[in-house]
Amino acid sequence: MSSGMWAEKYRPKALDEMWNQTEIVSRLKSFVKDRNLPHLLFVGPAGTGKTTSILALARDLYGPAYQNYTLELNASDERGINVIREKVKNFARTAAIASEVQFKILIMDEADSLTSAAQHALRRTMEIYTRTCRFVLIGNYSENIIEPIQSRCSVFRFGPLGEEDAKGWIKHIADNEKLNLLPEGLEAIYEASTGDLRKATNLLQAAAATQSGEIDDVTIYSVLGRVSPGRVRELINLGLKGQFMEAREVLRGLLIDEGLAADDIIRLIYSEVLRLNIPERYKVRLSDTIGEIDYRLTQGARAEIQLSTLVAKLVIIGEEING
Amino acid sequence: MTAENQPWTHRFRPSCQAEVVGNERALSQFRTWVRSWEKGIPKERAAFLHGPPGVGKTSCVVALANDLNLDLLEVNASDFRTKKRLEELVGRASFQTVTITGKRRMILFDELEGVSGQQDRGGITSIRDIIKETMIPIVLIATSPGEKWQDKFRPLVDLSTLIEFSPVPFGAMVRRLRECAAELGIAVDLEVLEHLADRSQGDLRSTLNDLETVSRGKERVTIQDIGGLGERDRKDYTPDALNKMFSAKSLKEARSVISSAHIDYDTLFDWIYENLPVVLDSPRDLVRGMEALSRADIHQTRAQRTQAYRLLKYMFNEMTGGVALSKLYSTGTGLLSQVREKTATLGFPPGAFTVTESREGIEVKPVKYLGNDWRTVNNGLREVGAQWVRGGNAWLIPYFRPPQLVWRYRRTYQSRRRRNEVAAKVAERCHISSKEAVAEVIPLVKVMVDGDPGMADEITGWLDLDDKQSKWLKS
Numbered sequence: 056m057s058s059g060m061w062a063e064k065y066r067p068k069a070l071d072e073m074w075n076q077t078e079i080v081s082r083l084k085s086f087v088k089d090r091n092l093p094h095l096l097f098v099g100p101a102g103t104g105k106t107t108s109i110l111a112l113a114r115d116l117y118g119p120a121y122q123n124y125t126l127e128l129n130a131s132d133e134r135g136i137n138v139i140r141e142k143v144k145n146f147a148r149t150a151a152i153a154s155e156v157q158f159k160i161l162i163m164d165e166a167d168s169l170t171s172a173a174q175h176a177l178r179r180t181m182e183i184y185t186r187t188c189r190f191v192l193i194g195n196y197s198e199n200i201i202e203p204i205q206s207r208c209s210v211f212r213f214g215p216l217g218e219e220d221a222k223g224w225i226k227h228i229a230d231n232e233k234l235n236l237l238p239e240g241l242e243a244i245y246e247a248s249t250g251d252l253r254k255a256t257n258l259l260q261a262a263a264a265t266q267s268g269e270i271d272d273v274t275i276y277s278v279l280g281r282v283s284p285g286r287v288r289e290l291i292n293l294g295l296k297g298q299f300m301e302a303r304e305v306l307r308g309l310l311i312d313e314g315l316a317a318d319d320i321i322r323l324i325y326s327e328v329l330r331l332n333i334p335e336r337y338k339v340r341l342s343d344t345i346g347e348i349d350y351r352l353t354q355g356a357r358a359e360i361q362l363s364t365l366v367a368k369l370v371i372i373g374e375e376i377n378g
Numbered sequence: 379m380t381a382e383n384q385p386w387t388h389r390f391r392p393s394c395q396a397e398v399v400g401n402e403r404a405l406s407q408f409r410t411w412v413r414s415w416e417k418g419i420p421k422e423r424a425a426f427l428h429g430p431p432g433v434g435k436t437s438c439v440v441a442l443a444n445d446l447n448l449d450l451l452e453v454n455a456s457d458f459r460t461k462k463r464l465e466e467l468v469g470r471a472s473f474q475t476v477t478i479t480g481k482r483r484m485i486l487f488d489e490l491e492g493v494s495g496q497q498d499r500g501g502i503t504s505i506r507d508i509i510k511e512t513m514i515p516i517v518l519i520a521t522s523p524g525e526k527w528q529d530k531f532r533p534l535v536d537l538s539t540l541i542e543f544s545p546v547p548f549g550a551m552v553r554r555l556r557e558c559a560a561e562l563g564i565a566v567d568l569e570v571l572e573h574l575a576d577r578s579q580g581d582l583r584s585t586l587n588d589l590e591t592v593s594r595g596k597e598r599v600t601i602q603d604i605g606g607l608g609e610r611d612r613k614d615y616t617p618d619a620l621n622k623m624f625s626a627k628s629l630k631e632a633r634s635v636i637s638s639a640h641i642d643y644d645t646l647f648d649w650i651y652e653n654l655p656v657v658l659d660s661p662r663d664l665v666r667g668m669e670a671l672s673r674a675d676i677h678q679t680r681a682q683r684t685q686a687y688r689l690l691k692y693m694f695n696e697m698t699g700g701v702a703l704s705k706l707y708s709t710g711t712g713l714l715s716q717v718r719e720k721t722a723t724l725g726f727p728p729g730a731f732t733v734t735e736s737r738e739g740i741e742v743k744p745v746k747y748l749g750n751d752w753r754t755v756n757n758g759l760r761e762v763g764a765q766w767v768r769g770g771n772a773w774l775i776p777y778f779r780p781p782q783l784v785w786r787y788r789r790t791y792q793s794r795r796r797r798n799e800v801a802a803k804v805a806e807r808c809h810i811s812s813k814e815a816v817a818e819v820i821p822l823v824k825v826m827v828d829g830d831p832g833m834a835d836e837i838t839g840w841l842d843l844d845d846k847q848s849k850w851l852k853s
């Protein structure tokens with residue numbers, strides 16, 4: 056059987072296999088023991104085990120046929136709240152007859168991407184189906200979840216995994232896959248991914264694909280250079296060098312060919328700018344500009360125009376820096 | 379008009395679905411949906427057909443109406459400017475399931491992209507209201523160049539079953555062209571058909587037009603006959619109007635481009651954006667000009683949000699005067715030096731090309747016959763917007779080039795499609811959203827697949843990708 060991506064291969068199947076998040080795990084286990092749970096809200100940064108723990112809980116609760124009793128929806132992929140409501144309705148309408156647990160579990164990932172109007176609609180739906188269905192909402196920021204929903208849920212805050220756990224996880228996979236991962240390589244993966252285990256795992260697998268021998272920091276950097284942050288760095292450097300047209304072509308490549316969303320691009324630009332080797336006061340100025348553009352984007356402005364405007368500002372700042 | 383003197387595109391409009399080539403899936407989706415009305419009102423009362431121009435969207439609807447003997451009421455964009463007019467046209471029709479002669483009916487709203495979503499908001503709302511209550515099938519068609527097109531029609535999209543049309547595949551296109559020519563007794567060399575099909579990017583309508591032009595008055599058409607065919611997308615008034623705008627010294631003068639460019643202001647905005655960095659070639663001007671354009675964009679967003687369309691005048695001021703009056707230090711020689719630079723990097727000795735300015739733009743002429751190198755040079759110069767002028771034996775880089783966005787979307791149509799399919803699979807397998815799959819995961823998966831063939835097979839198998847999707851991932 057092919058094992059595909061390691062991030063999935065090594066995803067814990069049971070709550071007992073989770074790394075750290077000890078308090079959360081023990082609370083979740085008590086729900087399993089009681090065979091009952093409230094509506095849940097999981098918040099925290101990417102790759103810290105939010106999705107993993109709810110899937111593990113479902114498996115512990117319902118056994119191997121857990122998929123019959125759970126429905127995973129990703130709010131950012133669904134076409135509008137009405138579509139979501141329709142799906143929820145179809146799923147939640149019937150009780151979980153074949154199982155000794157009286158309810159099903161509906162997992163709504165990226166719930167924080169829903170507008171507040173959509174969340175209000177969802178809240179009503181939660182109310183209606185509480186008898187037959189528990190809602191587990193997942194998101195990165197609790198601020199983006201309306202209070203009435205927060206008040207209906209038990210809130211669990213996932214922190215990023217600490218250095219020791221994160222590195223332990225990477226080593227665990229490297230050992231299982233019989234890789235020759237040098238300490239510098241491990242350090243570089245951790246630095247690039249901090250506590251995001253999905254990113255760490257994917258990075259390790261990509262590195263292993265390009266390098267059958269020793270994996271060191273150079274291997275990791277060369278992988279990083281080939282993914283979107285690398286293209287974004289190119290965009291920034293072209294801008295600073297005054298090559299607006301060329302930078303605009305790179306931007307179009309990211310937006311159209313690679314299909315990145317504007318907010319993803321701006322996030323990458325921001326984190327690359329902080330790492331730039333330029334006088335610190337220019338970083339503050341750039342941060343202010345990025346903030347302004349970021350805001351305009353949230354107001355529905357055209358992505359390419361706004362990002363190009365940002366590139367034009369890079370051109371002028373580049374000119375000042377180079378005198 | 380007799381059939382003989384009608385344009386070929388009309389003459390060869392498919393009269394039944396069997397004559398529509400390509401897009402088999404879309405055709406059958408559409409047929410299934412229309413037929414589902416025979417069993418009562420389906421969940422989605424409208425079908426929304428979308429795709430690039432000239433690939434058979436309208437034809438497919440007309441043809442099926444013929445096949446199933448339906449009475450088709452066609453309503454065009456220009457008809458739904460106002461709610462009242464629209465209601466006069468279709469109001470009652472949508473409740474009458476059969477005509478007096480007993481034919482079942484269907485309504486078609488064609489060319490929705492002509493509804494610019496601003497002044498015509500009311501139109502969209504009333505179409506939506508009609509859909510909600512209709513007793514007969516409603517078909518919507520829009521030509522969709524950009525990815526965000528759906529946002530514009532959100533209220534309609536949400537109520538419809540979406541049916542996507544793709545560019546007509548090369549082989550199917552050649553086959554259809556050959557049939558058409560044969561029907562008229564004209565012998566066209568295969569080479570000609572392939573050349574025309576190749577340059578059309580899957581737009582069968584434009585290819586038929588081209589074929590009609592080159593075979594006028596001939597019984598046999600060879601590759602020699604295809605000279606003089608212009609590239610499409612050339613809007614003649616626009617460059618002149620832009621020229622005036624960019625050199626305007628007053629707001630009023632600059633603003634007059636809005637009416638003189640003969641294109642809608644969204645398209646005009648794209649033209650200005652495309653050409654701004656070439657005209658404003660000094661960084662200080664550039665940054666002010668882009669800021670003006672960005673402010674224009676914001677004013678437009680506000681006008682749309684609040685539906686207070688008087689706010690649009692601020693958009694117009696920024697996008698014309700704001701840009702033109704930013705020009706203080708620019709020399710306007712950006713394009714010329716860009717072309718010089720490009721020409722120098724093509725790998726030929728100095729003096730292999732002459733670069734001169736003419737009224738329409740910059741001309742690059744090879745001094746010697748290029749032979750097989752022609753293609754390389756053409757590809758290189760295309761990047762700066764050059765077009766090969768057959769008779770003139772030179773490339774022309776117009777001073778103002780059309781917005782590259784649409785072209786880029788068209789050119790990457792297939793690969794974006796594959797990307798979205800792969801993203802959906804990755805999203806499902808990895809329990810993340812498609813958006814995150816595209817931004818975070820797929821780039822790394824590409825590195826994995828590229829680095830290790832064994833792992834590549836494992837991953838494509840695990841993701842259950844078909845050949846085309848795997849090929850995209852490996853590219």
Ligand SMILES: Nc1ncnc2c1ncn2[C@@H]1O[C@H](COP(=O)(O)OP(=O)(O)OP(=O)(O)O)[C@@H](O)[C@H]1O
Pocket residue numbers: 061062063065066067072073074075076099100101102103104105106107108194195251252253256809810
């Ligand atoms: N605490 C953890 N213990 C073990 N594995 C983890 C943990 N956190 C993350 N992982 C691993 O990282 C990958 C992603 O985890 P998961 O899907 O749970 O992230 P998430 O918190 O839901 O992130 P996102 O916000 O991006 O959805 C999984 O493959 C999982 O194996």
Ligand SMILES: Nc1ncnc2c1ncn2[C@@H]1O[C@H](COP(=O)(O)OP(=O)(O)OP(=O)(O)O)[C@@H](O)[C@H]1O
Pocket residue numbers: 386387388390391392397398399400401429430431432433434435436437438489520521546554582583584586
């Ligand atoms: N798939 C096709 N099969 C056969 N003929 C086609 C096809 N596509 C286009 N044609 C020819 O081109 C003409 C125009 O096609 P049609 O009106 O269906 O295009 P469309 O997709 O509706 O384009 P637009 O978006 O510009 O309205 C037809 O009359 C027919 O001659």
Ligand SMILES: [Mg+2]
Pocket residue numbers: 105106107164193809810
């Ligand atoms: Mg998750």
Ligand SMILES: [Mg+2]
Pocket residue numbers: 435436437488489519
């Ligand atoms: Mg049409």
